[in-house]
Amino acid sequence: MKYKIQLILSMIIFGTIGLVVRHIELSSSELALLSSAIGCLFLICVFLSAKKRFHWDMLKNNFILLFFSGVALGGNWIFLYASYQYTTVTNSTLAYYFAPVIVIFCSPILLHEKLSIKKGICIFISLLGLVMVVGNGMSNMAYSDFIGIVLGLIAAIFYASLMLINKFIHNMDKLELTIIQLAIVAILLFFYVFFKNGLSFFSISASSIPFIAILGIVNTGIGFWLFFSGMEKLSGQSIAMLSYVDPLVAVAISGIVLCEQMTTIQVIGGILLLGSTFISEVRLDEFHS
Known part of the structure; x- marks a missing residue:
C-alpha cells in the first residue's frame, strides 16, 4: 500500500503542472529549462543522500540513447507547456494522453511486440475520441484552442518517443536515468535560451x-522522486492503472479551479480516449495486486 500511495501522490503532483504553469510569465522553453535544472539538482541530492553512485560505464555505453531521450524529454515539456498557454488544461491533457496509444501502435514495429485484438480495438476507440475532441474544437472553439491541442499532440509524440527510447536503455537505475535526462535537457536548453x-x-x-x-x-523533483519510489515494488500493469490519476486530477483542476468548460462531444471524446487507453493497459486481476 505504501508504494501505491507514493505513486498516487506523484500522479496528483503531475496533474497540477498545468495550474502552476499558468502563473509563470515565461516561454515554454524557459519553463522547461528551469524545471529540468531545478528538478535535476533536487534529484541529485536525493540520489546522493541514498548513498547511490553513478555508473559511468553504463552512461558511456548508453550515451547516444541518453542524449536522444533527453532531447525527447525536452521537446515533450516545451510543447506541453506551450499547449497550456494556448488552450485549456483539459484540452492539453487529453491531447497529451494520446502518447500511450502512439507507443502501442509503434511497439510491434520497434519493439517486436504483438498487437492484440483488444489493443487494436482500443487504438481505434482512442482515435475516435481524439477526433471528437479535436474536431469539435475546430468547429466550436477559438483558433488558439486548436493550436493548443496540436501542440499537446506534438508533446505526446515526444513523450511516446521518450518511452520507446527508454525501452532500449538497460542496466541503469531509473532515478539515475532521470537525473541524466534532466541534466541533458537543462544543458541543451540553457544554450538555446541564452x-x-x-x-x-x-x-x-x-x-x-x-x-x-x-x-x-x-x-519535477518531488514528483519524480515519489514516482520512482512508488514504482519500485509495483507491477507494470499497476503503474499503468494508477497513472490515470494524473489526467483525472488535471481535468478536475481545469473544471473546478480554472472554471474551464468542455462541450458534451469533447467530454464523450475524452472519456473514450482515456478509457480505451486505460483498458488497453490493465487487467482485472491487477485490481487485487
Whole structure:
C-alpha cells in the first residue's frame, strides 16, 4: 500500500503542472529549462543522500540513447507547456494522453511486440475520441484552442518517443536515468535560451518566482522522486492503472479551479480516449495486486 500511495501522490503532483504553469510569465522553453535544472539538482541530492553512485560505464555505453531521450524529454515539456498557454488544461491533457496509444501502435514495429485484438480495438476507440475532441474544437472553439491541442499532440509524440527510447536503455537505475535526462535537457536548453533571449531571460517577475520553485522542486523533483519510489515494488500493469490519476486530477483542476468548460462531444471524446487507453493497459486481476 505504501508504494501505491507514493505513486498516487506523484500522479496528483503531475496533474497540477498545468495550474502552476499558468502563473509563470515565461516561454515554454524557459519553463522547461528551469524545471529540468531545478528538478535535476533536487534529484541529485536525493540520489546522493541514498548513498547511490553513478555508473559511468553504463552512461558511456548508453550515451547516444541518453542524449536522444533527453532531447525527447525536452521537446515533450516545451510543447506541453506551450499547449497550456494556448488552450485549456483539459484540452492539453487529453491531447497529451494520446502518447500511450502512439507507443502501442509503434511497439510491434520497434519493439517486436504483438498487437492484440483488444489493443487494436482500443487504438481505434482512442482515435475516435481524439477526433471528437479535436474536431469539435475546430468547429466550436477559438483558433488558439486548436493550436493548443496540436501542440499537446506534438508533446505526446515526444513523450511516446521518450518511452520507446527508454525501452532500449538497460542496466541503469531509473532515478539515475532521470537525473541524466534532466541534466541533458537543462544543458541543451540553457544554450538555446541564452542565445535566443540573452540576459533578458534572467529578468523574471517576482510573482513568477514562487511558482517556478514549485514547478522545479515539487512538480519535477518531488514528483519524480515519489514516482520512482512508488514504482519500485509495483507491477507494470499497476503503474499503468494508477497513472490515470494524473489526467483525472488535471481535468478536475481545469473544471473546478480554472472554471474551464468542455462541450458534451469533447467530454464523450475524452472519456473514450482515456478509457480505451486505460483498458488497453490493465487487467482485472491487477485490481487485487
